Amino acid sequence: MSAPPATRHGHRADVVAGCVVVLLVAAAVAGCLWWNPGRRLGPGAFAGAGPRFGEWPVLGTLLPHAGPATVTTVLFAVAVVFYGPGLAERLPWHRALAAAYGGAVAWTFSLALIDGWQTGIAGRLTASGEYLAEVPHITDIGVMLRTFTGRILDFQPDSWPTHVSGHPPAATLVFVWLDRIGLGGGGIAGVVCILAGAAAAVAVPVTISALGHRDLARAAIPFLVLFPGAVWVGVSADGLFTGVTTTGIALLALGATGRLAWAVAGGVVLGFGIFLSYGLVLLGAIALAVVLAARRWAALALALAGALAVVLVFAAAGFWWPAGYHLVVERYYQGIATQRPYGYWVWADLACLALATGPVAGPGLRRAWLSRRTGLTAVLAGAAVAVLASDVSGLSKAEVERIWLPFGVWLVAAAAFLPCSSRRWWLAAQAVTALAVNSILVTNW
8 A cells, every 4th residue: 555645745855854964965075175175184274074074084085994893883773773663662661761872882882993992982082182181281170270261272381282272171170080080091081981972862862751752752762872973972072071961951851840859950960061061051042942841940940050059169169161261262263263264164064963963854853843842842943043053153163073962962853753664764874874974984083
């Protein structure tokens, strides 16, 4: 029996929406070549394999690279495509969440290990501009916090390295704390980022379920497991930021729909999140969407109190967030921002995000727009606002495939609106996207 005309029309519209996402990426690649015909490698005006920040294995070619983990990655993807949706529907809720976390960990490790342990995981956070390069030099955390803003600007003898200066101090402190408890080194740092980032595969469905849509939460789980952005979760610090902040949103959702104490905890976690990355203050749009969907304003007040407590603790320790933010903007325009044209990146950034979310973002958001009246739709709208605000600001030009992971993982949840009959096809497209990016490009994270 053939599908009804309305169903066929819906599937065609979904395919068109997915193709639009693919065409956006193709246009960004073409635009990069047009603006930068020399295809200069490195972090100049454009990324070497623009618009993504990475390089071709052989300049000018599309020769894939592979490793022993490629086989296991493909087999895992096939298993999730065929069995993931059914298991997400049938397993008891807590087991489904446990399976989601285990699956996300396995998927991220598999992708990273395609490049081997050292290149794919242990060496990612040890480069000269990364956090770990500075950890041995931080012997007094109190002094570090009190003098942090004075070392943000470039061209001075004691300027912080690129990533340390570009983030509030908590981003560096996480790795300092790990080192202090005997868990130093690039390998452990990489593993921690992966384990933390995989928490998003639990936090997002918990949020959706708390807002009264457990069926949609279950439908989203396989897509969160095969998240193409896992290429950058393993390994970048932004993967860790993603896990922390999605957990904060989930706690807020639990507080807004249940015990208010969870809202306080959510506020504390989200408050800590803005000290991991300045741009994460935009997660306030998602937090507000959660409260609007739950219609419980007391949860918002308590969450704000929790977040404010974190701000005051850092202020008392010597770091004032607004001062750091303004200096980071100045530092940004001391260097790379002046080499990256706003007219290109204001739309090419969206193509980078599309590679992290995968093509399913197109049909998923189309279906979400048509549904309109769910808590998940409100959360998706909040994530879209956060992305657009960051994009228009011009303070994220390139590298957003990792920087926007805390926003993009929410957009992937829009796949829950897709009809059951097409979910496996879209899951396969997501897996192919991740494998193609990881195997064709040599990504910097």
